[in-house]
Amino acid sequence: MATIPPPPSKRQKRETLALTQTQQDATAKFASADAGSFKARFVDSEGNETDAVEIPLADASEKNVSLLYNTLLGRDREEFIPYRFHIQNAQGDVVQYPSNLLEYFQKNDISPNEITITLVAEPQAVFRVQAVSRLAHRIPGHGQPILTSQFSPKTSSRFATGSGDCTARIWDADTGTPKFTLKGHAGWVLDVRWSPDGELLATCSMDKTLRIWDPETGTLLNHELRGHKDAVLQAAWEPYHLRENGQRLIVSASRDATARVWNVGTGRTEHVLSGHKSSVTCVKWGAGGENGTGLIYTGSHDKNVRVWNASAGTLVHELAGHKHWVNHIALSSDFALRTGYFDHTNDIPSSDADKKAKAKARFEASGKTERLVSASDDLTMILWDPANAGKKPVARLHGHQKAVNHVAFSPDGTVIASTGWDNHTRIWNARDGSFIRKLLGHVAPVFQCAFSADSRLLVTASRDTTLKVWNVRGGKLARDLPGHEDEVYTVDWAPSANNVCSGGKDKAVRLWRN
């Protein structure tokens, strides 16, 4: 393994030394058999509490408690959801469920017989994504560095990449072969976006245009979308459940300081979102807002994030707070909106209305309100909640020592991962923005990161030519994936399977599997 873990800190050393020097109480470990029980009450993320129940300490492993909670909620055995727990102590602090509960009680001077413990339950994905471990395919084809990549929401066997050779390509991930080459742009392809139903693919380019393709045939859909006066940097599709009478809308962000909402069918600009004073670097289309009609979020080099009403094209909020460029923004509902009505169960509703209903249900399950986190060059991130808190930031996330380049919400919306120029990745609590841990290992700036669909794993791409897979909960390096010959610019984890695609300066697409 290329990454050597850092040497133990002074504190760790002191603790191990103390362990060797003091005589251990050999009975402590076995005491749990007759240690009695404790009272616990469960709280879910919405704040709903259950009545206090008594749990024998001997059986209080996290898995057992999870089963207990499921039965308390009155679920059938087939509907059981795995849970992980946090203990909320008297001061309101939250700690992870310890592996040895008795030891935890002893250490914190809690006598479990006297108080009721509050356990905060966090539902986990019912499926498990395994860490990618090997290079399955190295697919040459692009003539220039690969700048962007994205998996199709529909199937994990298709993904698209955009490159500096002015083409985008669609690949077959199962066989590791090229499927279509999308030629036509006159500039680098900076972004590729699959529509949430997987029927269309949008490409943004330096040549100031946006093109929409049919990924089934690899052909251009009627015309290119012209109108921007400078390079188009990013695009975002309208959430599936907000589509009205078959219109498909997309918003694009450009360096000419505007964002435009396009109607893909007619090729016309619906709205021009102008107001930013500098290059608009990132755009997201969320489904929040009043009556859930949709909001567009744009981050710009003019240090502000703007929130627009998607249907009217009017400004709702201007979120000022950063002191330098906004590099990237992420929504808590990103994953749900990206994948629309596709989920791990593979049952796709047949009718249009059902599809919309399912997409809407998935969006609503992703959290009560849509939250936004913006990463900036001023070394901080800000967590916003435009629906509830308006222009007021929920929390400012301090910690990075250099500019923050990329930020992502986990699919279940509980944690935020941020990567920056200071070579490390940081994990934050998405609820209150508190810092959880730092993932050390890369030796060069980390460009991008992507969560696995079950939120348990995170893959990061760095300038140091490696990908690294991290265990989000433990903060351990799960896999180190060397193999690229040069900087890795982009990485994406398939929303439904164990596939990771990456691309970078060495011009070959790489596909990683378990």
Added chain:
Amino acid sequence: MPQNEYMERWRKLHGRRLDHEEKTRKKAAREGHKQSYEAQNLRGLRAKLRAQERRKEKIQMRKQIKAHEERDVKTANQNDPSEPMPAYLLDRSNPSTAKAISSQIKNKRAEKAARFSVPLPKVRGLAEEEVFSVVHTGKKTHKKSWKRMITKPTFVGPNFTRRDPKHERFIRPMGLRYKKAHVTHKELGVTVNLPILSVKKNPSSPLYTNLGVLTRGTIIEVDVSDLGLTSASGKVVWGRYAQVTNNPENDGCLNAVLLT
């Protein structure tokens, strides 16, 4: 006020001559004539010195002209870098992409022929008489003449201390020791002042290698950790070989190129 600044003092007391501006203007106006006269009439050493001076001036002029031209040209995509990069790297002043080159270098070195090629394959050999001078201090030393002083620049390690005079056969003078070299990365087109780690090979003699003699063609190991090169497995490259390209004993500085 310092003693020797009598001209400044006089000026403060009495001001300039009344015709001072006129005189300086005229002098400047005749500058071209003077240059021309000198160019045509100076001979010998003075001509050489003047040519040398003039050459430096011309270099500066050309640089300045080029800078002005670059400033004046306005292109549509002035800021766009020549090689493709993702949207999040645009508009940033990217540090020179040292990494790209290192992989090219690796590919090249994999070819067998290139493995042992160096920029300066042949250099003039150095005889011991040229490198060492005999030290004649003291009666015994004089009689046996066993002590040598190295007349070329050398590199000694960071924690080097001299041996006692009785056992010190080779003296490496303090004034000729070097710790850093100006190392050029050819592909990146940058020159960085890097600390020397060791002398790997002096082509003239293994003895010179041991003594750390720095002459033209010597292979040295330099600390490139500042350049931020990484290996394929994502570790920072630390030491890298470089070859000395100038005659440090003549120039008073040490220039080298990184080996590819």
